[in-house]
Amino acid sequence: MPKQWAPCQPLIHRAKPIEMSRFEFLLSLRAIVGDANVLTEGDLSGYELDWRKRERGKALAVVRPSSTAQVAEVVKTCAQAGVSIVPQGGNTGMVVGSTPDASGTQIVLSLTRMNAIRTLDAANLTITVEAGCVLQTLQEACDKAGFLFPLSLASEGSCTIGGNLGTNAGGTQVVRFGNTRELCLGLEVVTAQGEVWSGLTGLRKDNTGYDLRHLFIGSEGTLGVITAATMKLYPAPKSQLTALAAVPSLDAAVALLGLAHQHLGAGLTGFEVMGQFALSLVTKHFPQQRVPFYETTPYCVVLENSDSESDEHARGQFERLLEDALAQGCVSDAVVAESMAQARALWHIRESIPLAQAQEGLNIKHDISIAVSRIPEFVRLADAALEAQFPGVRLVNYGHLGDGNLHYNVQAPAGADAEVFLRDQEGPINAVVYALVDEFNGSISAEHGIGSLKREKLEKHKSPVALGLMRSIKAALDPHNMFNPGRMLAASGVAPE
Numbered sequence: 298m299p300k301q302w303a304p305c306q307p308l309i310h311r312a313k314p315i316e317m318s319r320f321e322f323l324l325s326l327r328a329i330v331g332d333a334n335v336l337t338e339g340d341l342s343g344y345e346l347d348w349r350k351r352e353r354g355k356a357l358a359v360v361r362p363s364s365t366a367q368v369a370e371v372v373k374t375c376a377q378a379g380v381s382i383v384p385q386g387g388n389t390g391m392v393v394g395s396t397p398d399a400s401g402t403q404i405v406l407s408l409t410r411m412n413a414i415r416t417l418d419a420a421n422l423t424i425t426v427e428a429g430c431v432l433q434t435l436q437e438a439c440d441k442a443g444f445l446f447p448l449s450l451a452s453e454g455s456c457t458i459g460g461n462l463g464t465n466a467g468g469t470q471v472v473r474f475g476n477t478r479e480l481c482l483g484l485e486v487v488t489a490q491g492e493v494w495s496g497l498t499g500l501r502k503d504n505t506g507y508d509l510r511h512l513f514i515g516s517e518g519t520l521g522v523i524t525a526a527t528m529k530l531y532p533a534p535k536s537q538l539t540a541l542a543a544v545p546s547l548d549a550a551v552a553l554l555g556l557a558h559q560h561l562g563a564g565l566t567g568f569e570v571m572g573q574f575a576l577s578l579v580t581k582h583f584p585q586q587r588v589p590f591y592e593t594t595p596y597c598v599v600l601e602n603s604d605s606e607s608d609e610h611a612r613g614q615f616e617r618l619l620e621d622a623l624a625q626g627c628v629s630d631a632v633v634a635e636s637m638a639q640a641r642a643l644w645h646i647r648e649s650i651p652l653a654q655a656q657e658g659l660n661i662k663h664d665i666s667i668a669v670s671r672i673p674e675f676v677r678l679a680d681a682a683l684e685a686q687f688p689g690v691r692l693v694n695y696g697h698l699g700d701g702n703l704h705y706n707v708q709a710p711a712g713a714d715a716e717v718f719l720r721d722q723e724g725p726i727n728a729v730v731y732a733l734v735d736e737f738n739g740s741i742s743a744e745h746g747i748g749s750l751k752r753e754k755l756e757k758h759k760s761p762v763a764l765g766l767m768r769s770i771k772a773a774l775d776p777h778n779m780f781n782p783g784r785m786l787a788a789s790g791v792a793p794e
Contacts, residue, residue, distance in 0.1 A: 317378045319357070325378075326360055326404075329370045334361040334410070344385065344405045347393045348452075349655075349662075351750070354397035356383075356405045363410045365485060365493055365524040372522065372779075373491035375404060381782050382406050384518035386429065386460030389452040391662065394517050394748025394784050395460065408459050411524060414438055422530040423482060423499040428459025428523050435528075444530040447474040447566070451648045459523045465515035467744030469647070472699030473566040473603075474531070476744065477514065484510045485525035489775045499527045512770060517746050518781040520774045534603035536611040539567075539640035540619065542631040543594035547673035549627035550598055550698055554669065556627070557600060560618035564611070567601030568699030569647050575695045578653035579646055588646055590630055598698070599647050650695050654706060658715035660693065661707040661723050663730050666743035669701045675737050676705070682729050683707065687722060702743040705730065731758055747785040756787050 317325075327335045336344075336359040346353045357380065362368045375382050381403045385395045397403040408429040415425040417438070424446070426435055432453040439446040450456060450468040460466075461477045462484070474480065483497045486509075496510060513521055544550045550570050557565050576591035590597055604611035615633055622628035634640035654660055667675050676694065683690055689710030696703040707726050709718035731741050731754065741758050742751055756764065764786075771778075771786060 322374070322378050322380065323358060325374045326358065326371060329374065330360055330362050330367050334363070335359070336361070344388065344407060345396055347396045348389050349391060349393075352393050352396065354399050354403075355401040356397040357402055359405045359407055361407045361410050365411075365487065368406070368408075368411075368487045368522055368524055369491045369493055371404075371406065372487050372489070376489065376491060376777070376779060379777075380404060381779050382522070383781055384408065384459075384463065384522050386457035386463070387431065387452065387455045389456045389460065390464060390748060391664065391745040392742070392748030392750040394464070394746055394750075394781070398783060406522065408457065408522075408524070412457075415525065417442055417444075417530075418499060419444075421499050422532075423527050424530055425483075425497055425499070425525060425527045426458055427525045428457060428462075430458050432456050432458060432461060439530055440533065443533055445533045446480075446528065446530060448477055448480060451651060458526060458528070462514050462523050462526055463516065463518050464746040465744070467697060467700070467702060469569060469644075469697065470566050470601075471697060471702070471744075472568050473563060478511065480529050481510060481514060481526055482529060483527040484513055484523055486513050487522040487524055489521065489777065489779055493524075494521075497525060497527045512774070515746070517748065517785050519771060519785050520780060522780070532605070535606055536602075536604040536608040537566075537640070538602045538604070538608070538611045538615055539634045539643050540600045540602075540615055540631055541589055541643050541646075542598045542600065542619065542622070542628045543590035544570075544596050544598055544627060545594065545629055547596060547676055550596055551669060551673060552625065552627040553598060553600075553622050554699060556618055556622050556625070560621065561602050561614055564602045564604050564614065565600070565699070566603040567599060568697070569599040570695060570698040570703075571597050571599070571647060571650065572692070572694040574691055575650045575654070575693045576646070578657055578693065579649045582653040582656040583649055586646060586649065587642070589632055594629060599643055601644075647695070650693070651704075654693050654708065657708060659719045660709070660715070661719060661726050662745075663705040663707070663727075663741075664702070664743050664745040665705055665730070665734050665739055665741060666700075666702045667734070667737050667739040669698065671737055672698065672701065672703065675733060675739070676703075679705065679730055679733050682733070683726065686729065687726060689713070690726075697744075727754065734758070749784055752783070752785060752787055755785070 344359045383397050383403050384406050388395050411427040412429040413427045417424045436446050447470045449470050466477045482499050485497050486494045573595050576588050580588050602611050602615055619631045691708040693706040709715045747755050
């Protein structure tokens with residue numbers, strides 16, 4: 298093996314990879330996917346730079362297969378040469394988990410050419426798609442056929458279903474439909490040996506051993522390459538209504554959530570909370586948007602009611618809910634969208650918060666989950682601790698209150714150098730927030746995953762028993778540490794070459 302190459306580190310002892318020059322290796326890849334689909338020159342920033350622009354790696358090559366068979370051959374070739382693989386979808390992740398490291402020895406395996414919708418089974422309420430299918434494309438295809446695919450994210454115009462599965466993405470409708478894991482009935486996966494596991498059965502019941510799909514969902518490309526998936530569909534609702542409510546506190550927001558469950562039942566498909574400062578950033582950076590109520594209330598909530606009967610029924614439910622909430626004092630004002638355009642405008646406010654925060658400058662992100670009932674107490678304690686230890690910090694608090702997931706982010710004090718603030722204070726601020734998360738038996742990563750950004754933090758906040766089991770699974774399925782090395786799990790216990 299030429300010295301300038303750094304082959305993937307094994308988790309167990311193995312034979313040396315075969316001797317192969319860089320030229321021979323790239324020639325082998327080009328023979329599989331075609332010359333035009335092995336990229337080594339030009340602007341590769343779309344593959345090498347993470348979405349938040351925090352880190353840029355260097356790929357040996359970007360390889361773009363068009364079929365599962367090609368993926369399998371690429372994996373076999375990389376295994377023979379001892380070259381590690383970074384699977385990549387839309388590269389919209391938040392934790393630096395889908396870009397190469399800086400060594401120039403890894404390939405990026407881009408699945409974006411594998412974007413076909415293979416089958417839609419109306420009677421079985423399933424759709425089978427390839428991993429590179431963009432989420433919005435999938436949503437639109439289902440809508441055209443009269444069905445709902447409920448996964449909805451701010452990045453849905455560019456993220457892919459393979460990436461959604463690899464990170465077990467959440468989004469705005471988890472309160473009703475669950476994370477991506479709950480929407481998946483089967484997978485097609487290329488293993489570390491270059492074999493293809495075809496589990497695209499679409500079965501809702503299958504008690505024939507371990508449920509392998511759950512190992513690969515949320516594994517962030519560290520166990521295998523997801524190439525296709527069979528996903529659940531739902532009947533399209535007859536009506537979808539959106540409301541924006543002003544609430545006097547997070548306690549009131551939790552009370553409103555309870556009332557929404559009582560009045561709407563399964564019709565409650567969205568419940569998002571937004572803090573006043575988060576909304577102020579939207580009006581500052583996107584002044585064309587009208588944001589009701591935010592100047593006179595500490596929090597606003599977006600609610601969505603998806604009804605299987607009619608607009609009249611849905612509106613009646615909403616009106617009774619809001620009347621009850623106003624009477625109980627957990628809502629101070631509210632507006633119900635009168636059209637789809639108004640509903641989109643209300644949702645656009647929520648979706649614009651991360652973009653507005655990025656416009657404001659570099660920031661420290663926390664994607665945490667806490668039991669819904671304890672979120673108000675957590676925020677009170679965290680706010681007080683941060684304001685006492687880091688005077689002037691600005692707290693951008695918003696997220697999926699319906700399922701207990703907050704994006705509890707920290708912006709530098711006004712006028713401060715955001716880059717210096719991030720460099721000097723990210724560690725201490727994370728320590729404060731994550732210590733409180735532990736006290737509340739929460740999670741330091743609700744929906745964004747671990748990647749490399751939170752890898753060391755996982756070691757501190759996950760139990761040793763859980764970490765040991767995770768390493769055992771990694772060693773069993775990817776014994777040579779070929780898939781996305783250095784992501785999710787730290788290298789402790791890795792044997793030398």
